[in-house]
Amino acid sequence: MSGKTLTRADLADAVVRQVGLPRNESQALVELVLKEISSCLAGGEPVKLSSFGSFGIRKKGERIGRNPKTGEEVPITPRSVLVFRPSNIMKERINTGLLKRKSS
Amino acid sequence: MIKSELVQRIAAANPHLFHRDVERIVNVIFDEIVGALSRGERVELRGFGAFTVKHRAAREGRNPRTGASVSVAEKYVPFFKTGKELRDRLNAPSKEA
Numbered sequence: 001m002s003g004k005t006l007t008r009a010d011l012a013d014a015v016v017r018q019v020g021l022p023r024n025e026s027q028a029l030v031e032l033v034l035k036e037i038s039s040c041l042a043g044g045e046p047v048k049l050s051s052f053g054s055f056g057i058r059k060k061g062e063r064i065g066r067n068p069k070t071g072e073e074v075p076i077t078p079r080s081v082l083v084f085r086p087s088n089i090m091k092e093r094i095n096t097g098l099l100k101r102k103s104s
Numbered sequence: 105m106i107k108s109e110l111v112q113r114i115a116a117a118n119p120h121l122f123h124r125d126v127e128r129i130v131n132v133i134f135d136e137i138v139g140a141l142s143r144g145e146r147v148e149l150r151g152f153g154a155f156t157v158k159h160r161a162a163r164e165g166r167n168p169r170t171g172a173s174v175s176v177a178e179k180y181v182p183f184f185k186t187g188k189e190l191r192d193r194l195n196a197p198s199k200e201a
Contacts, residue, residue, distance in 0.1 A: 003145075004140075004145040004146075005145065005146050005148050006136070006137070006140045006145055006146070006147040007148055007149070007150075008150075010136070010140075011133050011136050011137070011149075014132050014133070014136040015129055015132050018128070019125060019128055019129055019132060021129075026129075029118070029129055030133060032114055032118075033114060033129075033130060033133055034149060034151075036105075036113050036114065037105075037110070037152075038190050040105045041193075041194065042193040042194060042196070046105075047105045047106075047110070048105070048106045048107070049107045049110070050106070051134075052107075052134040052137075052138065053182075055184075057194065079194075080195055081186070081191075081194070082153075082186040082191065082194060084153075084183075084184030086181075086182045086184075090138050090141075090182055091181065091182065093138050093142050094138065094141050094142045094157055094180050094182050095179050095180050095181075096142075097141075097142030098142060098144055098157065098180040099178075099179075099180070101144065
């Protein structure tokens with residue numbers, strides 16, 4: 001694995017390069033895409049992006065956890081968690097890309 | 105929400121852009137994420153979450169019906185960890201009531 005990490009700026013760069021929009025506008029669009037997805041999920045609605053994957057919400061009931069340091073039992077409150085399911089296309093691209101790099 | 109609805113919302117907020125360009129922009133963004141992951145890079149979007157790839161070693165699996173052992177090849181699987189801000193928003197008290 002090359003340790004590189006992509007951020008919002010790299011996504012905006014891709015929009016600049018491939019769509020030809022100015023940088024500040026590209027940044028705003030990346031931000032808006034993430035914002036729309038987040039608000040949708042925050043409102044409890046799943047987001048499905050074909051060829052990428054889907055974000056779903058799972059409700060967790062209350063359960064008993066334990067403080068690992070003190071051994072003390074503490075209740076874990078019910079909560080919603082976000083789960084991401086990658087599409088087959090995404091899994092396929094990542095798998096073939098990385099297996100090829102490994103063998104070369 | 106599905107991708108076409110996402111495109112719709114972005115387009116509505118950007119009336120100066122052609123609909124097909126908005127579609128391209130959305131595709132470029134997700135394509136870039138998948139491209140980075142398939143080069144072994146990670147993608148970290150503060151407040152939203154981080155995409156990483158995990159390696160799964162080859163193993164001997166079993167067909168649960170017949171019990172026959174089958175070899176499962178090594179593979180790489182994408183993984184998403186929700187960012188702090190989004191995780192907190194999911195559990196905001198306002199909408200759970």
